[in-house]
Amino acid sequence: MVGGGQLARMTHEAGIPLGLRFKLLSETPQDSAAQVVGDVVVGDHRDLETLRAFARGCDVITFDHEHVPIEHLRALEADGVPVRPGPDALVHAQDKGVMRARLTELGVPAPRHRIVTDAADVAAFAAEVGGFPVILKTVRGGYDGKGVWFTRSEDDAEQPFLAGVPVLAEEKVDFVRELAANIVRSPHGQAVAYPVVESRQVDGVCDTVIAPAPGLSEELSGQAQQLALRIAAELGVVGHLAVELFETADGRILVNELAMRPHNSGHWTQDGAITSQFANHVRAVLDLPLGDPRPRAPWTVMCNVLGGDYPDMYAAYLHCMAHDPQLKIHMYGKDVKPGRKVGHVNTYGDDLADVLERARHAAGYLRGTITT
Numbered sequence: 001m002v003g004g005g006q007l008a009r010m011t012h013e014a015g016i017p018l019g020l021r022f023k024l025l026s027e028t029p030q031d032s033a034a035q036v037v038g039d040v041v042v043g044d045h046r047d048l049e050t051l052r053a054f055a056r057g058c059d060v061i062t063f064d065h066e067h068v069p070i071e072h073l074r075a076l077e078a079d080g081v082p083v084r085p086g087p088d089a090l091v092h093a094q095d096k097g098v099m100r101a102r103l104t105e106l107g108v109p110a111p112r113h114r115i116v117t118d119a120a121d122v123a124a125f126a127a128e129v130g131g132f133p134v135i136l137k138t139v140r141g142g143y144d145g146k147g148v149w150f151t152r153s154e155d156d157a158e159q160p161f162l163a164g165v166p167v168l169a170e171e172k173v174d175f176v177r178e179l180a181a182n183i184v185r186s187p188h189g190q191a192v193a194y195p196v197v198e199s200r201q202v203d204g205v206c207d208t209v210i211a212p213a214p215g216l217s218e219e220l221s222g223q224a225q226q227l228a229l230r231i232a233a234e235l236g237v238v239g240h241l242a243v244e245l246f247e248t249a250d251g252r253i254l255v256n257e258l259a260m261r262p263h264n265s266g267h268w269t270q271d272g273a274i275t276s277q278f279a280n281h282v283r284a285v286l287d288l289p290l291g292d293p294r295p296r297a298p299w300t301v302m303c304n305v306l307g308g309d310y311p312d313m314y315a316a317y318l319h320c321m322a323h324d325p326q327l328k329i330h331m332y333g334k335d336v337k338p339g340r341k342v343g344h345v346n347t348y349g350d351d352l353a354d355v356l357e358r359a360r361h362a363a364g365y366l367r368g369t370i371t372t
Helices: 006-018 048-055 070-078 087-094 096-105 119-128 218-235 277-285 314-323 352-367
Strands: 023-026 039-042 113-116 134-138 148-151 167-171 175-185 191-193 197-202 205-211 239-248 253-259 299-306 328-331 341-349
Touching: 006 023, 006 277, 023 048, 039 048, 048 070, 070 087, 087 096, 087 218, 087 253, 096 167, 096 253, 113 119, 119 134, 119 167, 175 218, 175 253, 175 277, 191 218, 205 352, 218 239, 218 253, 239 277, 299 352, 314 328, 314 352, 341 352
Parallel strands: 023 039
Antiparallel strands: 113 167, 134 148, 134 167, 175 191, 175 197, 175 239, 197 205, 205 299, 239 253, 299 341, 328 341
């Protein structure tokens, strides 16, 4: 696995029961997964020779993130190394401009959009879609609200162009909530779909995920799952695909983003599904039969634990574990910094209000924003 973050850490954990030998390319020995994986190569994923040396002896390569240069992945494939997902698929998660162009070809519903060249071009786009505000995104490298700007005027649109990279403009969608459809697809075309979830953001960062999305009609849920399965098949995705969606007030769904790796909106599956997103990603990458994605309980809630002012969480562990013996805590081994994702909690049960309150209490207590 290329990338040493928490996704690699949890994917490694899912591979242990299968007896896998897991090799990791990590930027530093302190990265989340590098702390727990036995076979770690420290190196730069942007360097082709480092990638080639790492790939020797690997049966298959997969990823913790989407930032490996596409030309390097093509070189690995030319060397005979299976890369999953492959570069022809992964480019749609790396480059928002490429993604929007391809999904438009496929007739996939999305916000109105186009590549813009400067602030004046942004103003022209805004006029086309009914005026400001509009959303600006760097086509590469953005995540967790980074590389995304909410612009209210032409003057407000200058900053995204300072980096000298292409910028995508999108209309601001009047949505009622954000959803995510998570699916997993294997090389021979087997695919499974998890229940569609509601994803709640705070300051551009995922805060809470509710599975399944409360009040979502069976018809719209089925549309979202079928859309995600179709996108995966059309793009040739192998492994986990998260399709982030807007649900609009008039009952439509629009595609916001794609991620071709295990995803924050699927963390609930560790404890709430028969087979987790991590286990199914491993199965797909190795072309093993996929596991059952059905939920174990009527409701599961995931809340991210963001770093606060308390670097020592031991006392908080004692409280949370005693307060809620069914609580599942997943920490990433990261240094605690304000606002940084350092873990998540999962709760599950029959009553949504109770499950949601338990998750919020635990995440808040671990962060230090709740003290009782």
